[in-house]
Amino acid sequence: MSWGPAVITGRGVLSPLGNGWPSFAEAVREGRTAPVASFPSTLPDDPVAYHPIAEGAGIDSHGRDPLAAMATAAIAQGLAEAGIETGQGPLDDVGLVMNTGFGPSQALEMHLEQLWSKGPLAARPALFVGTLLSMPAGKAAISLGLRGSSGVTNASDPFQLALDWIRAGRERTVVAGGADCLSAKTLRHHRRLASESGSERASLAQGAAFVVLEDAASAGGRGAATYGELLGCGAASLPQRVNVPWPTGDASDAFARSMAEALRDAGLAPEAIAGVCLAAGDDAACADERYALEGVFGAEAPVTLSPKTLFGEALGASGALGLLAALAWAECGRFEAGKAVLVNTFELGGSISTLVVRPTEAQA
């Protein structure tokens, strides 16, 4: 393995703050918060709140299969910005790693409701196929002709896999990120669990966010613009039975181990870190993460910012949205130029990960 850096050459995003990098970045820089809406449901007198993706994406985000369209649109944006042309035949050397929490949950909900009411003989093949968690990534690969290394993760870090593929020389280019679209029943279950936990949690959000990661030499060779370097990854866990996107126990040790591994992987000392994008979207989880920061950084803690306070909890897209938020904040000088930033993520079930990204200085 070469263990060289991977650079970011493209960014694609559909989010409650805006669709496309310019809209998203502007909203993050200005500190805007995402609008709240009620998810369409069969119980209009008992609405469930969430953050929808911004209007104008041309996607029915409450339709039968919005997740594939959301992921495909965000991936296509990233590839276009990276100057990688699609639609001209298969791209054997462009890989894809997509993370998701509940996958195509609207299709799954429709399918399971039909089985519940009409029985197994009523199963419809097209609807069934659309419920598979891997299908949005498969459809995106088909639509864009991506034939390189392929991975679909569930509530896990997609960036470590992508980074190691590039470091090992298996791929020159990997699109990595995540997406979730939510459904009425998913939201109801989470509202109840949040209520039972006795505290206000970040509202769930729709989102699809991807970056194009590229071997630095390859990107340099073709003269691609770069927006940052992914220097390293770390991970740890606080396994829990309750499958919610917040810790149900003391997560400080796991956050500390994740950040420490990421720094080792990047070959950086804590002094090289200008800021941390927190995984936490609420005070209780935030306390654990801040305690972990004290352990890693001592009294001289870097700047901390919480992306989820802007756009909510986007489940499988959260890590990628956090990474993009870090790049946006770097552009407006929220972090010391030339230094790196940590991006923490807490996934459903207790998987914790940390990315080390150094925003490109010219953009900072």
Place this chain on the structure above:
Amino acid sequence: VSNAVITGLGIVSPIGNGKQAFLGGLRAGRSGLGPLRRLDPERFRIGIGGEVDDETPGPERGAVLALRACREALDDAGIDPPAAPGMALALGSGAGEMIAMEEALGPPEAELPRDYASPLQPPSAVTSKVALELGLRGRLVTFVNACAAGAQAIACASDLVRAGRAEVALAGGVEILSTMVLSGFEALRAVSRDVVRPFDAGRTGIQLSELAAFVVLEDARRASGRGAEPYATIDGSGTSADAYHVTRPEAAGAGAALALRRALGDAGLEADAIDYVNAHGTATPQNDPAEMAAIVDVFGERTRALPVSSTKGMLGHALGASGAAEVVACALAMKHGFLPPTINFAQPIEGYEGFDFVPNEAREGVRLRHVASNAFAFGGHNVVLMLSAPEGGA
């Protein structure tokens, strides 16, 4: 870069629970498929599948089966999880605790169950339950690449070990039978009404099954240092996407061939070095010819003499767990010197007359130095693993 060696195996399957029973089933060419017992066969068009002999009820079944396999693999390796605190866990599953999801998302909104501690359980819920029970605090990764998920979990875990991100990793897959999965594949007309006949001219499709299969992967130096005897080394892996169709493979097998070539390259092996291909071999009209086209594309004329077999006539198709079970089968085959058979074989698939599909009976007394294991999935996700015998092995 270090080597990742397999030092422990664990499996619960329709042909037996535990590696010894599984090994016996493979060598005997025994089928574990038949009329469903735990799900009512009368509710389905066909109602045949492969079930694990375990009475754990629905919502926890995936985690229980996975834990049984994980514990056996750890015992087999002689590793106590507290002694390896950074142990990673990579798990593959297409549907996870789908019975729990059916109960959580099936009823109308107004009738949603109110008494579930954890109502929504995608595959990552199985990963976290296994990690919680075993006391793991390292990296958790869940793959959901449909039928290639378990193989990708093992590929990922071997990479974590090779890259030094983990000294020890548990990796594998689990799948349980559910109404959602059975009815979906029946609706696709993909299920055989009698038996599963991989690579046979009369093949009529898959039969679904459930199983859990896990391996312990370990840094070779660590394993050697504690005197462990590896089954095999995971020397490399290759993945690709077909970018072709959501359920059909491309007839020429271009995506699968790409994954095979990448796996060979990652392992530093020439195609001539491969002694056996454990095929994905689903017995659908579409998969088997596309897979053979890919194999011929990579191995050329030598394919005629290259043993290629599929265990799915015995095990059924356990979707996200199938690739992991096939790695366990390969590791046992390498250690004990035999080739698992392709059962229910009568007439070779059109265009591949004279090829060696290891028909109907296990072939004993063979030396396997390098083996390829294929796993392909809906959505066009392909994973190939390369296993090598440990130095001085069988």
